[in-house]
Amino acid sequence: MAEYQFVAQDGSGKKVEGRLEANNEGELRMLLRSKGLRPTRISKVALGQLDVGMTIKRMLGGASSLPPDRLMNFVRQLQTMIASGVPLVQAIELFLDQESHPYMKMILASFRDRLNGGSFLWECMSAYPHVFERVFVALVRAGESSGTLDVMLKRSGKYLENSYRLKRLIKSSMNYPIIVSVIAVGVITLMLTVVIPKFEAMLTSSGGELPGPTKFVIQLSHGLIDHFFTISIAVGAFVYLIRQYVKTEEGRVVLQNLAMKLPVMGPLIIQSGVARFTRTMGTLLASGVPIVDALEICKSAASHVAYEDAIGIMKREVELGATFSNAMQRQQALFPKMAVQMTVVGESTGNMDKMLERVADFYEEEVETSIQGMLKLIEPVMLVFMGGIVGGLLIAMYLPVFQMAGNTSN
Secondary structure, three states: OEEEEEEEEOOOOOEEEEEEEEOOHHHHHHHHHHOOOEEEEEEEOOHHHOOHHHHHHHHHOOOOOOOHHHHHHHHHHHHHHHHOOOOHHHHHHHHHHHOOOHHHHHHHHHHHHHHHOOOOHHHHHHOOOOOOOHHHHHHHHHHHHHOOHHHHHHHHHHHHHHHHHHHHHHHHHHHHHHHHHHHHHHHHHHHHHHHHHHHHHHHHOOOOOOOHHHHHHHHHHHHHHHOHHHHHHHHHHHHHHHHHHHHOHHHHHHHHHHHHHOOOHHHHHHHHHHHHHHHHHHHHHHOOOOHHHHHHHHHHHOOOHHHHHHHHHHHHHHHOOOOHHHHHHOOOOOOOHHHHHHHHHHHHHOOHHHHHHHHHHHHHHHHHHHHHHHHHHHHHHHHHHHHHHHHHHHHHHHHHHHHHHHHHHO
16 A cells, blocks of 8 residues: 555545545545545655554554554543543544554544544544454544544543453463473573583493483484584574465465364363454443444454354344344354353343453453463473473483493492
Protein backbone atom coordinates (compact mmCIF):
# COMPACT_ATOMS: atom_id res chain seq x y z
CA MET A 1 0.00 0.00 0.00
CA ALA A 2 1.54 3.34 -1.12
CA GLU A 3 1.01 6.82 0.29
CA TYR A 4 -0.37 9.53 -2.03
CA GLN A 5 -0.75 13.29 -1.82
CA PHE A 6 -3.94 14.69 -3.32
CA VAL A 7 -5.64 17.96 -4.10
CA ALA A 8 -9.40 17.79 -4.62
CA GLN A 9 -12.56 19.88 -4.61
CA ASP A 10 -15.69 19.16 -2.61
CA GLY A 11 -19.28 19.76 -3.74
CA SER A 12 -19.11 23.48 -2.96
CA GLY A 13 -15.85 23.93 -4.89
CA LYS A 14 -13.72 24.19 -1.74
CA LYS A 15 -10.11 23.01 -2.10
CA VAL A 16 -9.20 19.96 -0.02
CA GLU A 17 -5.63 18.68 0.41
CA GLY A 18 -4.31 15.66 2.25
CA ARG A 19 -2.53 12.33 2.22
CA LEU A 20 -4.09 8.88 1.97
CA GLU A 21 -2.85 5.33 1.54
CA ALA A 22 -4.13 3.17 -1.34
CA ASN A 23 -3.01 0.21 -3.40
CA ASN A 24 -2.94 2.32 -6.58
CA GLU A 25 -4.02 5.68 -7.98
CA GLY A 26 -7.28 4.31 -9.41
CA GLU A 27 -8.34 3.00 -5.99
CA LEU A 28 -7.55 6.40 -4.46
CA ARG A 29 -9.68 8.21 -7.08
CA MET A 30 -12.62 5.89 -6.31
CA LEU A 31 -12.16 6.47 -2.57
CA LEU A 32 -12.16 10.25 -3.01
CA ARG A 33 -15.21 10.21 -5.28
CA SER A 34 -17.10 8.06 -2.77
CA LYS A 35 -16.57 10.90 -0.29
CA GLY A 36 -17.90 13.51 -2.70
CA LEU A 37 -14.46 14.83 -3.62
CA ARG A 38 -13.27 15.47 -7.18
CA PRO A 39 -9.50 14.91 -7.39
CA THR A 40 -7.57 17.52 -9.40
CA ARG A 41 -4.02 16.38 -8.63
CA ILE A 42 -2.64 13.11 -7.26
CA SER A 43 1.00 12.22 -6.73
CA LYS A 44 2.92 9.58 -4.84
CA VAL A 45 4.69 10.86 -1.75
CA ALA A 46 8.37 11.23 -2.66
CA LEU A 47 10.95 9.13 -0.82
CA GLY A 48 12.47 12.24 0.74
CA GLN A 49 9.09 13.17 2.26
CA LEU A 50 8.67 9.84 3.99
CA ASP A 51 9.88 9.13 7.51
CA VAL A 52 13.31 7.46 7.06
CA GLY A 53 12.89 5.18 10.06
CA MET A 54 9.48 4.04 8.88
CA THR A 55 10.77 3.45 5.34
CA ILE A 56 13.51 1.17 6.66
CA LYS A 57 11.04 -0.65 8.90
CA ARG A 58 8.70 -1.23 5.97
CA MET A 59 11.57 -2.68 3.92
CA LEU A 60 12.41 -5.02 6.79
CA GLY A 61 8.75 -5.97 7.28
CA GLY A 62 8.51 -4.53 10.79
CA ALA A 63 6.32 -1.51 10.19
CA SER A 64 3.10 -3.19 11.21
CA SER A 65 4.19 -3.92 14.78
CA LEU A 66 2.73 -1.86 17.60
CA PRO A 67 3.01 -2.67 21.33
CA PRO A 68 -0.41 -3.75 22.66
CA ASP A 69 -0.13 -1.50 25.72
CA ARG A 70 0.34 1.55 23.48
CA LEU A 71 -2.78 0.67 21.50
CA MET A 72 -4.80 0.12 24.68
CA ASN A 73 -3.63 3.47 26.10
CA PHE A 74 -4.66 5.19 22.87
CA VAL A 75 -8.15 3.64 23.02
CA ARG A 76 -8.62 4.53 26.71
CA GLN A 77 -7.49 8.14 26.24
CA LEU A 78 -9.53 8.59 23.06
CA GLN A 79 -12.62 7.28 24.85
CA THR A 80 -12.07 9.72 27.72
CA MET A 81 -11.66 12.68 25.35
CA ILE A 82 -14.72 11.77 23.25
CA ALA A 83 -16.80 11.30 26.42
CA SER A 84 -15.61 14.75 27.58
CA GLY A 85 -16.92 16.35 24.39
CA VAL A 86 -13.59 16.89 22.57
CA PRO A 87 -14.12 16.75 18.76
CA LEU A 88 -12.61 13.65 17.14
CA VAL A 89 -10.23 15.49 14.80
CA GLN A 90 -8.99 17.69 17.64
CA ALA A 91 -8.40 14.61 19.81
CA ILE A 92 -6.37 12.97 17.04
CA GLU A 93 -4.34 16.18 16.63
CA LEU A 94 -3.53 16.17 20.36
CA PHE A 95 -2.41 12.53 20.23
CA LEU A 96 -0.29 13.24 17.14
CA ASP A 97 1.56 16.08 18.92
CA GLN A 98 2.35 13.88 21.95
CA GLU A 99 3.07 10.56 20.19
CA SER A 100 6.67 9.30 20.10
CA HIS A 101 6.28 5.87 18.51
CA PRO A 102 7.04 6.30 14.76
CA TYR A 103 4.48 3.81 13.45
CA MET A 104 1.70 5.10 15.71
CA LYS A 105 2.60 8.65 14.68
CA MET A 106 2.24 7.67 11.03
CA ILE A 107 -1.15 6.06 11.74
CA LEU A 108 -2.40 9.15 13.58
CA ALA A 109 -1.23 11.42 10.75
CA SER A 110 -3.15 9.22 8.32
CA PHE A 111 -6.22 9.38 10.61
CA ARG A 112 -6.06 13.18 10.68
CA ASP A 113 -5.83 13.46 6.89
CA ARG A 114 -8.61 10.93 6.29
CA LEU A 115 -10.91 12.50 8.88
CA ASN A 116 -10.34 15.96 7.37
CA GLY A 117 -11.13 14.40 4.00
CA GLY A 118 -14.52 13.19 5.26
CA SER A 119 -13.77 9.62 6.31
CA PHE A 120 -15.24 7.92 9.35
CA LEU A 121 -12.97 6.72 12.15
CA TRP A 122 -13.76 3.07 11.41
CA GLU A 123 -12.70 3.61 7.76
CA CYS A 124 -9.38 5.03 8.98
CA MET A 125 -8.82 2.03 11.24
CA SER A 126 -9.74 -0.52 8.57
CA ALA A 127 -6.75 0.69 6.52
CA TYR A 128 -4.47 -0.86 9.19
CA PRO A 129 -5.79 -4.43 9.69
CA HIS A 130 -2.56 -5.56 11.38
CA VAL A 131 -3.16 -3.03 14.16
CA PHE A 132 -6.95 -2.80 14.40
CA GLU A 133 -8.72 -6.17 14.25
CA ARG A 134 -12.02 -6.55 12.43
CA VAL A 135 -13.77 -6.89 15.80
CA PHE A 136 -12.42 -3.54 16.90
CA VAL A 137 -13.35 -1.85 13.61
CA ALA A 138 -16.87 -3.32 13.79
CA LEU A 139 -17.37 -1.94 17.32
CA VAL A 140 -16.18 1.53 16.31
CA ARG A 141 -18.41 1.44 13.23
CA ALA A 142 -21.42 0.52 15.38
CA GLY A 143 -20.56 3.36 17.76
CA GLU A 144 -20.26 5.95 15.00
CA SER A 145 -23.51 4.89 13.34
CA SER A 146 -25.46 4.97 16.63
CA GLY A 147 -23.83 8.08 18.10
CA THR A 148 -22.34 6.15 21.02
CA LEU A 149 -18.68 6.17 20.01
CA ASP A 150 -17.44 6.76 23.57
CA VAL A 151 -19.40 3.73 24.83
CA MET A 152 -18.08 1.52 22.04
CA LEU A 153 -14.51 2.71 22.61
CA LYS A 154 -14.84 1.80 26.27
CA ARG A 155 -16.14 -1.64 25.33
CA SER A 156 -13.38 -1.99 22.72
CA GLY A 157 -10.74 -1.14 25.31
CA LYS A 158 -12.05 -3.82 27.64
CA TYR A 159 -12.11 -6.33 24.77
CA LEU A 160 -8.50 -5.48 23.88
CA GLU A 161 -7.39 -5.92 27.50
CA ASN A 162 -9.07 -9.33 27.82
CA SER A 163 -7.78 -10.45 24.42
CA TYR A 164 -4.21 -9.33 25.16
CA ARG A 165 -4.29 -10.99 28.58
CA LEU A 166 -5.33 -14.31 27.01
CA LYS A 167 -2.63 -14.08 24.32
CA ARG A 168 -0.01 -13.24 26.94
CA LEU A 169 -1.00 -16.26 29.03
CA ILE A 170 -0.68 -18.62 26.04
CA LYS A 171 2.61 -17.03 24.97
CA SER A 172 4.05 -17.41 28.48
CA SER A 173 3.30 -21.14 28.37
CA MET A 174 5.47 -21.47 25.25
CA ASN A 175 8.36 -19.24 26.30
CA TYR A 176 9.63 -21.32 29.23
CA PRO A 177 10.19 -24.64 27.41
CA ILE A 178 11.73 -22.81 24.43
CA ILE A 179 14.18 -20.92 26.65
CA VAL A 180 15.12 -24.06 28.61
CA SER A 181 15.58 -26.01 25.36
CA VAL A 182 17.89 -23.33 23.93
CA ILE A 183 19.95 -23.30 27.14
CA ALA A 184 20.13 -27.11 27.11
CA VAL A 185 21.36 -27.17 23.50
CA GLY A 186 23.94 -24.49 24.35
CA VAL A 187 25.25 -26.36 27.40
CA ILE A 188 25.46 -29.67 25.53
CA THR A 189 27.23 -28.02 22.59
CA LEU A 190 29.71 -26.37 24.98
CA MET A 191 30.43 -29.70 26.67
CA LEU A 192 30.96 -31.54 23.38
CA THR A 193 33.20 -28.87 21.85
CA VAL A 194 35.18 -27.68 24.90
CA VAL A 195 34.90 -30.01 27.91
CA ILE A 196 34.96 -33.45 26.23
CA PRO A 197 38.17 -32.77 24.16
CA LYS A 198 40.05 -31.97 27.40
CA PHE A 199 38.83 -35.23 28.94
CA GLU A 200 39.84 -37.09 25.78
CA ALA A 201 43.44 -35.85 25.96
CA MET A 202 43.69 -37.03 29.55
CA LEU A 203 42.09 -40.43 28.91
CA THR A 204 43.98 -41.34 25.74
CA SER A 205 47.31 -40.57 27.41
CA SER A 206 46.78 -43.56 29.72
CA GLY A 207 46.78 -45.91 26.73
CA GLY A 208 43.98 -48.15 28.04
CA GLU A 209 40.96 -49.42 26.13
CA LEU A 210 38.04 -46.96 26.39
CA PRO A 211 34.50 -48.19 27.18
CA GLY A 212 31.86 -48.10 24.43
CA PRO A 213 29.87 -45.12 25.82
CA THR A 214 33.07 -43.09 26.15
CA LYS A 215 34.06 -43.85 22.54
CA PHE A 216 30.59 -42.83 21.35
CA VAL A 217 30.74 -39.47 23.19
CA ILE A 218 34.25 -38.77 21.83
CA GLN A 219 33.16 -39.59 18.26
CA LEU A 220 30.13 -37.35 18.74
CA SER A 221 32.43 -34.55 19.94
CA HIS A 222 34.73 -34.99 16.92
CA GLY A 223 31.80 -34.99 14.52
CA LEU A 224 30.40 -31.78 16.01
CA ILE A 225 33.77 -29.99 16.00
CA ASP A 226 34.73 -31.12 12.47
CA HIS A 227 31.36 -30.21 10.95
CA PHE A 228 30.28 -27.39 13.28
CA PHE A 229 29.70 -24.78 10.57
CA THR A 230 27.98 -27.27 8.26
CA ILE A 231 25.66 -28.39 11.05
CA SER A 232 24.98 -24.77 12.09
CA ILE A 233 24.08 -23.78 8.51
CA ALA A 234 21.89 -26.88 8.09
CA VAL A 235 20.05 -26.24 11.38
CA GLY A 236 19.62 -22.55 10.53
CA ALA A 237 18.28 -23.39 7.05
CA PHE A 238 15.92 -26.00 8.51
CA VAL A 239 14.54 -23.55 11.10
CA TYR A 240 14.16 -20.86 8.40
CA LEU A 241 12.30 -23.22 6.05
CA ILE A 242 10.01 -24.41 8.84
CA ARG A 243 9.20 -20.80 9.78
CA GLN A 244 8.49 -19.93 6.15
CA TYR A 245 6.31 -23.02 5.75
CA VAL A 246 4.34 -22.19 8.89
CA LYS A 247 3.62 -18.72 7.45
CA THR A 248 1.85 -20.32 4.47
CA GLU A 249 -1.80 -21.32 4.70
CA GLU A 250 -0.97 -25.00 4.27
CA GLY A 251 1.73 -24.86 6.96
CA ARG A 252 -0.57 -23.07 9.38
CA VAL A 253 -3.26 -25.71 8.93
CA VAL A 254 -0.81 -28.60 9.36
CA LEU A 255 0.79 -27.08 12.48
CA GLN A 256 -2.51 -26.19 14.14
CA ASN A 257 -4.05 -29.61 13.42
CA LEU A 258 -0.94 -31.28 14.85
CA ALA A 259 -1.06 -29.10 17.98
CA MET A 260 -4.75 -29.95 18.45
CA LYS A 261 -3.87 -33.67 18.71
CA LEU A 262 -1.22 -33.23 21.42
CA PRO A 263 -2.27 -34.45 24.90
CA VAL A 264 -1.74 -31.22 26.86
CA MET A 265 -1.88 -28.67 24.05
CA GLY A 266 -5.18 -29.91 22.56
CA PRO A 267 -7.40 -29.13 25.59
CA LEU A 268 -5.62 -25.78 26.03
CA ILE A 269 -6.39 -24.83 22.41
CA ILE A 270 -10.07 -25.69 22.91
CA GLN A 271 -10.30 -23.66 26.13
CA SER A 272 -8.60 -20.63 24.59
CA GLY A 273 -10.65 -20.99 21.38
CA VAL A 274 -13.95 -21.03 23.30
CA ALA A 275 -12.83 -18.08 25.45
CA ARG A 276 -11.85 -16.00 22.42
CA PHE A 277 -15.00 -16.85 20.45
CA THR A 278 -17.44 -16.17 23.30
CA ARG A 279 -15.64 -12.97 24.30
CA THR A 280 -15.73 -11.65 20.74
CA MET A 281 -19.31 -12.79 20.10
CA GLY A 282 -20.60 -11.39 23.39
CA THR A 283 -18.93 -8.02 22.81
CA LEU A 284 -20.32 -7.75 19.27
CA LEU A 285 -23.87 -8.75 20.24
CA ALA A 286 -23.85 -6.31 23.17
CA SER A 287 -22.84 -3.59 20.70
CA GLY A 288 -25.85 -4.26 18.46
CA VAL A 289 -24.04 -6.10 15.66
CA PRO A 290 -26.41 -8.60 13.93
CA ILE A 291 -25.70 -12.23 14.79
CA VAL A 292 -24.78 -13.28 11.22
CA ASP A 293 -22.37 -10.35 10.86
CA ALA A 294 -20.96 -11.13 14.31
CA LEU A 295 -20.29 -14.73 13.31
CA GLU A 296 -18.51 -13.58 10.15
CA ILE A 297 -16.29 -11.26 12.20
CA CYS A 298 -15.63 -14.02 14.76
CA LYS A 299 -14.58 -16.32 11.92
CA SER A 300 -11.97 -13.83 10.70
CA ALA A 301 -10.82 -13.19 14.29
CA ALA A 302 -10.42 -16.90 15.15
CA SER A 303 -6.82 -17.87 15.86
CA HIS A 304 -7.22 -21.56 14.97
CA VAL A 305 -8.25 -23.08 11.64
CA ALA A 306 -10.62 -25.55 13.34
CA TYR A 307 -12.61 -22.67 14.84
CA GLU A 308 -12.61 -20.80 11.52
CA ASP A 309 -14.26 -23.81 9.85
CA ALA A 310 -16.68 -24.42 12.74
CA ILE A 311 -17.80 -20.78 12.91
CA GLY A 312 -18.27 -20.73 9.13
CA ILE A 313 -20.60 -23.75 9.40
CA MET A 314 -22.47 -22.12 12.30
CA LYS A 315 -22.97 -18.95 10.26
CA ARG A 316 -24.49 -20.89 7.34
CA GLU A 317 -26.82 -22.79 9.69
CA VAL A 318 -28.00 -19.58 11.38
CA GLU A 319 -28.65 -18.04 7.96
CA LEU A 320 -30.84 -21.07 7.16
CA GLY A 321 -32.91 -20.55 10.33
CA ALA A 322 -31.13 -22.55 13.05
CA THR A 323 -30.77 -21.02 16.50
CA PHE A 324 -27.32 -19.95 17.62
CA SER A 325 -27.21 -22.52 20.46
CA ASN A 326 -28.25 -25.40 18.15
CA ALA A 327 -25.58 -24.42 15.64
CA MET A 328 -23.01 -24.34 18.44
CA GLN A 329 -24.20 -27.70 19.81
CA ARG A 330 -23.51 -29.37 16.47
CA GLN A 331 -19.84 -28.37 16.85
CA GLN A 332 -19.54 -30.29 20.12
CA ALA A 333 -15.91 -31.29 19.46
CA LEU A 334 -14.91 -27.64 19.86
CA PHE A 335 -17.57 -26.29 22.23
CA PRO A 336 -17.94 -28.10 25.59
CA LYS A 337 -21.37 -28.92 27.01
CA MET A 338 -21.14 -26.24 29.68
CA ALA A 339 -20.61 -23.50 27.09
CA VAL A 340 -23.55 -24.75 25.01
CA GLN A 341 -25.86 -25.02 28.05
CA MET A 342 -25.06 -21.47 29.20
CA THR A 343 -25.69 -20.23 25.65
CA VAL A 344 -29.10 -21.98 25.64
CA VAL A 345 -29.96 -20.25 28.93
CA GLY A 346 -28.83 -16.89 27.59
CA GLU A 347 -30.82 -17.38 24.40
CA SER A 348 -34.01 -18.30 26.26
CA THR A 349 -33.72 -15.35 28.68
CA GLY A 350 -32.71 -12.79 26.05
CA ASN A 351 -29.34 -12.15 27.73
CA MET A 352 -27.09 -14.07 25.37
CA ASP A 353 -24.42 -11.35 25.23
CA LYS A 354 -24.04 -11.32 29.03
CA MET A 355 -24.05 -15.11 29.20
CA LEU A 356 -21.36 -15.34 26.53
CA GLU A 357 -19.26 -12.88 28.55
CA ARG A 358 -19.60 -15.16 31.57
CA VAL A 359 -18.58 -18.17 29.50
CA ALA A 360 -15.52 -16.22 28.33
CA ASP A 361 -14.63 -15.31 31.94
CA PHE A 362 -14.90 -18.96 32.98
CA TYR A 363 -12.75 -20.34 30.16
CA GLU A 364 -10.13 -17.62 30.50
CA GLU A 365 -9.74 -18.71 34.13
CA GLU A 366 -9.53 -22.32 32.92
CA VAL A 367 -6.78 -21.36 30.46
CA GLU A 368 -4.84 -19.64 33.25
CA THR A 369 -5.21 -22.69 35.54
CA SER A 370 -4.19 -25.08 32.75
CA ILE A 371 -1.12 -23.00 31.86
CA GLN A 372 0.00 -22.80 35.48
CA GLY A 373 -0.39 -26.57 35.82
CA MET A 374 1.43 -27.17 32.55
CA LEU A 375 4.33 -24.94 33.59
CA LYS A 376 4.62 -26.79 36.89
CA LEU A 377 4.76 -30.07 34.96
CA ILE A 378 7.15 -28.83 32.25
CA GLU A 379 9.70 -27.40 34.70
CA PRO A 380 10.74 -30.70 36.36
CA VAL A 381 10.50 -32.62 33.07
CA MET A 382 12.82 -30.18 31.30
CA LEU A 383 15.24 -30.15 34.24
CA VAL A 384 15.32 -33.95 34.37
CA PHE A 385 15.81 -34.13 30.60
CA MET A 386 18.64 -31.59 30.62
CA GLY A 387 20.24 -33.08 33.72
CA GLY A 388 19.98 -36.58 32.26
CA ILE A 389 21.83 -35.65 29.06
CA VAL A 390 24.55 -33.65 30.83
CA GLY A 391 24.89 -36.31 33.52
CA GLY A 392 25.05 -39.05 30.88
CA LEU A 393 27.90 -37.26 29.08
CA LEU A 394 29.84 -36.85 32.31
CA ILE A 395 29.31 -40.47 33.36
CA ALA A 396 30.49 -41.68 29.92
CA MET A 397 33.70 -39.68 30.32
CA TYR A 398 34.31 -40.83 33.89
CA LEU A 399 33.79 -44.54 33.08
CA PRO A 400 37.48 -45.04 32.14
CA VAL A 401 38.50 -43.41 35.44
CA PHE A 402 36.25 -45.79 37.37
CA GLN A 403 37.60 -48.69 35.29
CA MET A 404 41.21 -47.76 36.01
CA ALA A 405 40.46 -47.35 39.71
CA GLY A 406 38.91 -50.84 39.76
CA ASN A 407 41.88 -52.38 37.97
CA THR A 408 44.30 -50.71 40.39
CA SER A 409 42.43 -52.02 43.45
CA ASN A 410 42.42 -55.53 41.99
